Amino acid sequence: MTAPRATKTRTPKIRENLPAPQTDEGLYFHYTPYxxxxxxxxxxxxxxxxxxxxxxxYVFNGRDNYLTGAQILALVERYTVKPFAKTARATVAA
Known part of the structure; x- marks a missing residue:
């Protein structure tokens, strides 16, 4: 005898028509991680x-975790890799 299988998988709810984080409205809007x-x-x-x-x-309201638009922008900035810039000394030597 095998164990019963789950009939549903839990998918997170994602709201529609969300403001973009870089807009004035989106900077303080609360987004779920998904x-x-x-x-x-x-x-x-x-x-x-x-x-x-x-x-x-993140923002914790007592039950759920959220990110504001400003926090999303900071997260993107934190993990953005900047292009390598040659120093003046390297360009003179070349």
């Missing part, structure tokens, strides 16, 4: 795990 993943360089699950490990700033 909604924030649309603009961030990570998946919703990874963002939720980062929140659980306290690696990134």
């Amino acid at each position: 909604e924030a993943a649309r603009w961030a360089p990570f998946s919703g699950r990874t963002i939720a795990d980062m929140i659980a490990r306290r690696e990134i700033d």
Whole structure:
């Protein structure tokens, strides 16, 4: 005899018509980790795990974790790789 199988998989609810984080309305809007993943360089699950490990700033309302638009922009900026710029000394030697 085998164990019964689950009939449903839990999928996070994602609201529609969300403001972009870089807009005036979006800077203070509260996004769930799965909604924030649309603009961030990570998946919703990874963002939720980062929140659980306290690696990134987030908003806790007593029950759920959220990210504001400003926090999403800071997260994107933190993990953006800047192009390498040659120093003046390197260009003179070449």
